[in-house]
Amino acid sequence: MPRTKLTKGGSNKRARENVAELEDLLRDFDIEFDSNLQTMRRLHQKNLEDADNIIEGFKMELGNRILSLTMGDLKKMNSLNEIGLDKTVNNLNATIKETLKKVDEGYLTEEASNKSRLTSDSESGSTAKVSIIGPLKAHKSRRRSQSANNVPSSSQVVTPGPRAMISHLKMRTPLATLNADAMAGGFPSSHVSRSKFRTPLQKSTQPSKRAASADRVQTIIPKCNPTTPISILRHARVGEVAFSVTGSPIVPTSVVESTANVNIPVANGILSIRPQNLDPSTLNTSLLDKFDNGTIDHLRKLKANLDTLMAKFEEKNNARH
């Protein structure tokens, strides 16, 4: 006689599974929500800091003389000339001009490595010897002619990146070997180009070697934060592949410099400021156009940081005497 078959908690089990699944889903949902909320709060904090920085920067730009005026006095004034703001701006122009002149006259003739930096002809006002850094298009256009010349140059700026690795992986032709030799011999070649005379059918006989790519490298764990106001970094070693973790432009130099200097990325190169005296009257004002607002903000912060640092030094010196 047939009887009703009892299922061993089948539907219950399914229901339990569903509940568990739902709980998992909700937990994931909550985690996602929390992390989004945290991100939003962080962004808000950053916005607040940015707003503070803008006003602080503005205060610094005005200087103590103007800051100590009352609003009533300020309103009575007819032009900015009365409070000497135009003078402040002119002084700044002059300072930069002088620095650039010294850079052009002094270091550049002595150090080949500096040739690639942005320099300025102080008399004609034209910009000379602009290095090719950054934009891939510009870099490519130069690469081509260099590979045709087949001469590795020591004065070029190394643009580090995955491409540099190709030389070790693809030594198929004498040209590539030459480049590799040049690198081994201490010549920092700006690039390693692929030869036009590649051996045909190589692909079919052996699997092609994979070019180095940013996607294929193992995870890079930054050991320091390069975005902090003052950070100690090291120069890239010859032949070393540099990956920019934060997407910032890098200026590797083949010659390690012993003096403190400031490198500022501008529209078409790097502006390098050296610890030499700057004559305000000879500063090339066309250079100022190269700074965008972001750069000026950064310079302002940099100046503030240097001022803070110098104030600390003074304090320390005073304490000693």
Next chain:
Amino acid sequence: MPSLDKTNSSNISTGLEKLETLLKTLKLFEEDRVKTFEDWSFSEDEKCSISEMAKAGFCFTGDMSKDDDSATCFVCGKVLDGWENTDDPWIEHQKHSANCQFVKMRRSEDELTVEEFLDLFKHISRQYLTNQYKKKEAVFIEVVQNIREIIKNQQF
């Protein structure tokens, strides 16, 4: 008031326009606060005149047609209504909102130094940004909670 050259670059001029709009929204300047009092019950020779109200940091946020004379401080956001002609705006401000940055300074715009004025600007822009953010966050949390409820009530 010194004027800045706006013709220099379009980028700078849009920035300045944005700044002007922000300053108007925040009612940082006394003259912008004065402009909010279009219809006010008290004349200029009374203690509670428009210029004294604006000097003490108040801008009009009421509706005179509905008998609402509320005025709000541009720094602390304190709303006060029921003004009488003998009320001193500064004293009322201090009585009801002693912790207000502006009350602590207790000086009119012209008497503040440029630095103090800019610090005030910093203070109220922080508040403005925080208020704007809190509103957005509240909406976000509410929407997310609603979605969570929908997921939770799913029938299998």
